[in-house]
Amino acid sequence: MSVDVPPAQADDEFWLFGYGSLIWKPPPHFDRRIPGWVTGYVRRFWQASEDHRGTPEAPGRVVTLISRSYWEQLTDHHGSAPNKVWGVAYRIKPDRVAEVKEYLDIREINGYTIHYTPFHPARGGEPIQTLVYIGTPDNEQFVGPQDPQALAEHIYRSAGPSGLNRDYLWGLEAALDELSPESGDEHVTDLSNRVRAIAARDEKEKEREQIGLQAATVGPEQVLRREQQHHEQTHDFRRGSSIDEQEETEKTSR
Structure with missing residues (x-):
């Protein structure tokens, strides 16, 4: 050295x-x-x-x-x-x-x-x-x-x-x-x-690969159904949160 x-x-x-x-x-x-x-x-x-x-x-x-x-x-x-x-x-x-x-x-x-x-x-x-x-x-x-x-x-x-x-x-x-x-x-x-x-x-690619594996196991229709259910649940949650926020705002303004 x-x-x-x-x-x-x-x-x-x-x-x-x-x-x-x-x-x-x-x-x-x-x-x-x-x-x-x-x-x-x-x-x-x-x-x-x-x-x-x-x-x-x-x-x-x-x-x-x-x-x-x-x-x-x-x-x-x-x-x-x-x-x-x-x-x-x-x-x-x-x-x-x-x-x-x-x-x-x-x-x-x-x-x-x-x-x-x-x-x-x-x-x-x-x-x-x-x-x-x-x-x-x-x-x-x-x-x-x-x-x-x-x-x-x-x-x-x-x-x-x-x-x-x-x-x-x-x-x-x-x-x-x-x-x-x-x-x-x-x-x-x-x-x-x-x-x-x-x-x-790479994380997104892994997610796509996981979805592909699920589709191969349970069928694409069930995977699509699960994604739709997840979307609907998320939408309902956001809608409920929005209503709660609106009601809270109305209470506050009274």
């Missing part, structure tokens, strides 16, 4: 920047958690995941950071990106730093390498030098720009030892929204909305 040279840090403090699952799944043994951002990067779902949200046979997709200067040379279907990449900085207890580094090396082993970057606390103050794990474009798991709809379909289908890939995406979206009114990421939000639309589409 390659490592950038760490910058000088006051009092030998060890800070870690999380921009993906570390936001809502923090490392162990931290004593401070600060929302904020880094600059000079773009967050994208361009890193394959064979060990957490996918498998070696069917890798999922997770986020990585890409230097903005490199990203600007690429053709990205999401053509804009915020200047700030929001996330969270964690201060690790001094006597636990070696243990946490070992834990992170295992957690982030699938293509990520260690780098250092200044972190800007949301509440102001001097930047903090933080360690960050990044899947750079030269790592084997980097997949690069993808069509957003194809990427959303891929995320929707993928799963691994840590769970469904879509839950990682939605978890990141929710975690970012909780940090600050300005911490949203349109790349993450757009993918989340696309995956929600795919889930709704």
